[in-house]
Amino acid sequence: MGQWALQFTPDVCLGQWPNSLLLEVSPSLKLWGGLQALLERLRTGWLSLGWPEDAGIHMAWGPTPRAADWRVAWGAPSDAPLADLPLRCIPELQSQLSSLERMGLSTLGPLLRLPRAGLTRRLGPTTLQALDAGLGRRPDLRTPLQPPKVFEQAIELAQPSHDLACLAEGCRRLLQGCVAWLQAQQCGLREAQFYFHSGHREQHLVRIGLADPSCQITRIQSLLYQRLEKEALPAAAHLIRLQVSSIEPLALETLDFFGGAHRQSDQLRMLCERLQARLGDHQVLRIHLHDSHQPESASQLAALQAPAPRGTQSLTAPPPSALPPRPLWLLEAPVALPIRGNKPFYEGPLRLRAGPERIETDWWTSPLRRDYFVAETQDQRLLWVFRNPSHEWFLHGLFG
Amino acid sequence: MSTAPRPIQELVQLHPDLWQASGQTDRGQAAVPSGHPALDAQLPGGGWPSGSLTELLVRAVGVGELRLLAPALRRLAHAGKQILLLAPPQLPYGPALAALGLAPEQFLVVRAKQAADRLWALEQSLKSDSFGALLAWLDEPTRPEHIRRFQLAARHAKGPVFLFRPLAVQTQASAAPLRLALLPRQYPGLAVQLLKRRGPVQADPILVNLPLPSRALRPLQEPQHQAPTLAPVRPSLSTAQIQGLGHALDRLSVSNPYRTSERSTLS
Numbered sequence: 001m002g003q004w005a006l007q008f009t010p011d012v013c014l015g016q017w018p019n020s021l022l023l024e025v026s027p028s029l030k031l032w033g034g035l036q037a038l039l040e041r042l043r044t045g046w047l048s049l050g051w052p053e054d055a056g057i058h059m060a061w062g063p064t065p066r067a068a069d070w071r072v073a074w075g076a077p078s079d080a081p082l083a084d085l086p087l088r089c090i091p092e093l094q095s096q097l098s099s100l101e102r103m104g105l106s107t108l109g110p111l112l113r114l115p116r117a118g119l120t121r122r123l124g125p126t127t128l129q130a131l132d133a134g135l136g137r138r139p140d141l142r143t144p145l146q147p148p149k150v151f152e153q154a155i156e157l158a159q160p161s162h163d164l165a166c167l168a169e170g171c172r173r174l175l176q177g178c179v180a181w182l183q184a185q186q187c188g189l190r191e192a193q194f195y196f197h198s199g200h201r202e203q204h205l206v207r208i209g210l211a212d213p214s215c216q217i218t219r220i221q222s223l224l225y226q227r228l229e230k231e232a233l234p235a236a237a238h239l240i241r242l243q244v245s246s247i248e249p250l251a252l253e254t255l256d257f258f259g260g261a262h263r264q265s266d267q268l269r270m271l272c273e274r275l276q277a278r279l280g281d282h283q284v285l286r287i288h289l290h291d292s293h294q295p296e297s298a299s300q301l302a303a304l305q306a307p308a309p310r311g312t313q314s315l316t317a318p319p320p321s322a323l324p325p326r327p328l329w330l331l332e333a334p335v336a337l338p339i340r341g342n343k344p345f346y347e348g349p350l351r352l353r354a355g356p357e358r359i360e361t362d363w364w365t366s367p368l369r370r371d372y373f374v375a376e377t378q379d380q381r382l383l384w385v386f387r388n389p390s391h392e393w394f395l396h397g398l399f400g
Numbered sequence: 401m402s403t404a405p406r407p408i409q410e411l412v413q414l415h416p417d418l419w420q421a422s423g424q425t426d427r428g429q430a431a432v433p434s435g436h437p438a439l440d441a442q443l444p445g446g447g448w449p450s451g452s453l454t455e456l457l458v459r460a461v462g463v464g465e466l467r468l469l470a471p472a473l474r475r476l477a478h479a480g481k482q483i484l485l486l487a488p489p490q491l492p493y494g495p496a497l498a499a500l501g502l503a504p505e506q507f508l509v510v511r512a513k514q515a516a517d518r519l520w521a522l523e524q525s526l527k528s529d530s531f532g533a534l535l536a537w538l539d540e541p542t543r544p545e546h547i548r549r550f551q552l553a554a555r556h557a558k559g560p561v562f563l564f565r566p567l568a569v570q571t572q573a574s575a576a577p578l579r580l581a582l583l584p585r586q587y588p589g590l591a592v593q594l595l596k597r598r599g600p601v602q603a604d605p606i607l608v609n610l611p612l613p614s615r616a617l618r619p620l621q622e623p624q625h626q627a628p629t630l631a632p633v634r635p636s637l638s639t640a641q642i643q644g645l646g647h648a649l650d651r652l653s654v655s656n657p658y659r660t661s662e663r664s665t666l667s
Contacts, residue, residue: 279517283510289494298494299495329461329489329490331491332491381463400466
């Protein structure tokens with residue numbers, strides 16, 4: 001609960017009463033649009049965490065932490081003056097409540113009008129210090145709550161279920177707590193791990209990865225739902241656990257006055273995330289050039305987030321007309337071509353147009369000696385074929 | 401009181417979807433010039449239309465479809481836009497793209513094994529409006545309703561959308577406003593037949609010249625090039641160190657590269 005409240009203000013500490021929280025909100029009132037708006041937000045946020053409506057949350061505010069504590073216990077509307085505060089709300093006076101009552105003191109106002117020296121003797125210096133702190137005459141130091149380093153929370157479902165709707169609801173609550181924890185630290189997560197426990201030992205892991213650190217709940221939710229739709233859980237889950245261990249500070253973006261380019265790159269990133277969530281991480285790829293003789297390794301496709309394959313560098317390009325021809329489409333593996341009448345055969349005898357270009361690679365790793373030719377098929381398409389030392393012909397690429 | 405009949409030009413201006421069958425009307429539609437003047441003259445808007453589907457029908461991969469689009473893609477890549485390749489038939493080869501002037505880092509390749517995934521990915525990409533150009537390969541039979549959906553989704557896109565489909569679907573109706581068939585001709589030519597466009601019917605195919613950027617290829621001359629088992633073989637150098645290769649290979653001839661007999665029927 002304290003972690004959830006951290007999204008509203010960085011200063012949260014435990015209050016005097018059990019299950020109470022103190023939030024310092026005056027520095028950030030304007031951000032939330034005023035006190036009433038903040039209270040509404042707190043109330044709706046609290047209900048959306050899943051607490052039942054009648055569990056009740058009592059909120060009160062005051063000029064000092066202790067005054068807020070007193071008012072919460074009082075329960076009267078918060079613009080009532082502190083002078084009317086009944087003394088039972090002040091925990092330090094609990095032991096002397098009966099004697100104070102016999103003296104005729106039941107509210108705070110008359111108590112404060114009594115001479116100070118007499119009060120100190122009767123009540124004790126610590127009690128008077130507490131009263132002073134509550135009235136703002138004395139500083140009141142509190143230690144704020146620190147958010148934990150790793151977020152790990154579990155939610156138990158009422159019944160074990162396969163159903164996407166129930167699982168989605170549970171995941172949403174976990175994500176809300178997680179997002180509050182992230183916002184408290186102004187960080188974003190790159191990877192979230194959802195464990196679906198069924199039975200004592202089996203758990204199914206669903207890992208959600210983001211292209212850039214984010215704390216937006218809708219984005220993480222949509223990725224999670226797509227993944228859940230695609231993969232069915234092996235067994236009905238009764239416990240969902242969310243674990244987030246690696247977080248990164250959020251990069252603050254400067255809003256471009258004219259908009260435009262930022263938006264398009266953001267859209268592209270979100271599109272890639274969606275595609276990866278449904279198709280798989282290794283199906284959205286970038287092309288990397290590599291300085292190598294062997295044609296297969298000169299161009300490598302690597303998944304988006306993967307670092308560029310070793311040895312990639314931008315080639316200082318000689319003019320394209322000086323280069324031997326390279327096909328636009330490369331087959332994943334060379335296809336053997338039958339030979340008919342001394343010519344390689346692919347939908348008809350092939351005619352060789354250009355070549356040969358001999359490509360020989362490092363004999364110490366994988367010996368390769370191929371003579372590459374540009375061949376033309378019967379319907380006038382250009383192919384890239386090669387012949388190996390044992391005079392077998394292979395098709396390696398198509399000129400697009 | 402009778403109103404004078406309005407001239408036809410006024411009626412055509414009423415709605416963007418009205419056009420005259422007899423003449424070319426430039427709708428002011430954003431179009432990316434294709435880089436081939438003969439083709440641009442026939443395309444509505446003077447180039448590849450942005451925000452709508454362009455169907456390119458080919459019988460098999462490798463007739464020159466990417467070379468045809470290369471000038472337009474170069475222009476978009478220079479503007480910093482990304483080019484999406486959805487379910488390409490083979491792996492695009494980086495050095496060849498670089499030789500055509502297309503930087504490999506501007507490309508994004510998306511593969512999907514199942515047809516349903518491919519259709520979903522295409523729709524998501526169209527809705528996201530995050531690319532400069534989208535090239536998608538739909539080899540399996542696609543229902544016309546899907547094409548109509550893609551056409552509606554493509555309206556959000558700010559760049560051209562190219563759909564590569566097999567030549568066999570030319571007889572099937574399609575919601576794409578521009579349909580071209582690409583027929584191979586002798587290198588370096590390619591015949592582009594306009595099957596459907598917003599404008600008059602174009603009966604003859606347009607011939608475009610698509611040379612590969614290498615001096616190695618020359619037009620075929622009789623007698624044919626023999627299998628060069630006896631020709632001297634020069635050891636090849638790595639892609640970054642090509643030196644003096646020009647004199648070992650013939651230069652590209654600039655004499656008439658087109659065939660004399662034209663076949664206007666689609667085989």
